[in-house]
Amino acid sequence: MSALKILVIPGSLRAGSLNAKLAAVAAHALAQEGAEITRISLADFPLPIYDGDLQAKSGVPKNAVNLKRMMAAHHGVLIVTPEYNSSVPALVKNTVDWVSRVQDAHEARGQVFRERVFAIASASGGRLGGARALAALRLILSACHAQVIPNQLALAFADDAYDEMDRLKNSADAQALKALVRQLIDVSQRMM
Numbered sequence: 001m002s003a004l005k006i007l008v009i010p011g012s013l014r015a016g017s018l019n020a021k022l023a024a025v026a027a028h029a030l031a032q033e034g035a036e037i038t039r040i041s042l043a044d045f046p047l048p049i050y051d052g053d054l055q056a057k058s059g060v061p062k063n064a065v066n067l068k069r070m071m072a073a074h075h076g077v078l079i080v081t082p083e084y085n086s087s088v089p090a091l092v093k094n095t096v097d098w099v100s101r102v103q104d105a106h107e108a109r110g111q112v113f114r115e116r117v118f119a120i121a122s123a124s125g126g127r128l129g130g131a132r133a134l135a136a137l138r139l140i141l142s143a144c145h146a147q148v149i150p151n152q153l154a155l156a157f158a159d160d161a162y163d164e165m166d167r168l169k170n171s172a173d174a175q176a177l178k179a180l181v182r183q184l185i186d187v188s189q190r191m192m
Contacts, residue, residue, distance in 0.1 A: 002192075003034075003035070003036040004034070004035045004036065004075050004076070004185060004188055004189055004192065005035070005036045005037075005038070005073065005074040005075050005076075006027075006030050006035045006036070006037055006038075006074055006075065006076045006077070006078060006184065006185075006188065007038050007039075007040065007070060007071055007073075007074040007076070007077045007078070008023050008026060008027045008030070008037060008038070008039040008040070008077075008078045008080070009023070009039075009040055009042065009077065009078065009079045009080070009095075010022075010023035010039075010041065010042070010080050011042065011079060011080060011081035011082060011088070011089060011091060011092040011095075012080075012081075012082045012089070012091070013041065013042060013043045013091065017082070018082070018123040018124065018125065018155075018158040018159060019080045019081060019082045019122065019123050019130075020041075020080075021123070021158075021162070021166070022080050022121060022122075022123040022153075022155055022158065023039060023078070023080040023121075024039065024166075025162075025166060025167075025168065025177070026078055026080065026121060026153075026177060026180070026181065027039045027078075029177055029178065029181045030078070030181050030184070030185070033181055033182070033185055034185075035076075035185055038070070038074065040070070042091055042095055045063040045064070045066065045067045045095070046063060047061055047063050047064055047094055047095065047098050048061065049090070049094055050094055050097040050098055050101075055101060060098065060101050060102050061098065063098075064095075064098035064099055064101065064102055065102050065104075067095065067098075067099055068099045068102035068104075068112050069104075071099065071112050071116060072112050072115075072116075074116065075116065075117065075188040075189075075191065075192055076116060076117040076118070076119065076184050076185070076187070076188035077116055077117070077118050077119070078118075078119045078120070078121065078180075078184060079092065079118065079119075079120050079121075079137065079141075080120075080121045080122065080123070081120065081121075081122050081130065081133050081134070081137050082122065082123075082124070082130065082133065083122055083124055083128075083130035083131075083132055083133035084133070086132040086133070086136075087132065087133055087136040088133050088136050088137050088140065089133075092137065093140065096140055096141070096144065099112065099113075100113065100144050110144050110145065113141065113144040113145055113146040114144075114145045114146065114147075115191075116146065116147070116188075116191075117147050117149060117184060117187045117188045117191055118141050118146045118147065118148045118149070119148070119149050119151070119152070119180055119183070119184040120134050120137050120138060120141070120148060120152050121134075121152060121153040121154075121155070121177075121180060122134050122137075122152075122153070122154050122155065123155040123158035123161070124154075124155070124156065124158055125157065125158055125159045126156065126157070127156050127157065128154065128156060129153075129154030129155045129156035129157075129158065130154050130155070131154040134152050134154055138152075147187070147191075149180070149183045149184055149187055150183070151176070151179045151180040151183045151184075152180060153173070153176045153177055153180050155168075155173055161173060
């Protein structure tokens with residue numbers, strides 16, 4: 001059996017991002033469980049704001065096609081999103097909007113979402129840990145017919161959540177991350 005491949009996508013480009021840090025910790029936890037990890041930055045896949053007229057005129061941007069194909073090369077995807085104004089940031093929503101428009105030969109539009117397992121997480125300096133962004137992201141991915149696992153992680157007070165070794169200090173947070181990782185791996189393996 002081939003190695004289980006998981007794509008980890010931090011939904012923030014900001015230097016020192018709490019969500020990029022959580023994505024790195026989650027990627028390490030997934031690797032510890034034997035998954036082959038690819039962690040990317042959306043800065044490497046710049047996309048214009050989605051516009052149907054632009055798509056009709058110029059087609060889907062190459063970066064959306066490349067990102068879709070990268071997703072297709074993995075069994076599971078973990079998206080770690082910040083929360084802006086009680087929802088997902090434009091970067092995350094725009095990325096999903098463009099990738100959902102990619103249709104390679106011999107496949108249906110958005111097929112990449114239906115054939116992968118998705119997990120979601122968020123980190124915030126506040127007490128809700130990005131929970132509202134997770135609800136919005138789950139709704140967006142579900143609209144794309146993605147299978148989003150039930151376990152998720154909303155890391156509250158994330159600016160003080162790690163020890164000096166970048167491990168989660170709070171045992172409940174560590175257990176929530178472990179449950180998310182285990183469920184993502186288990187469901188992804190069943191779909192291989």
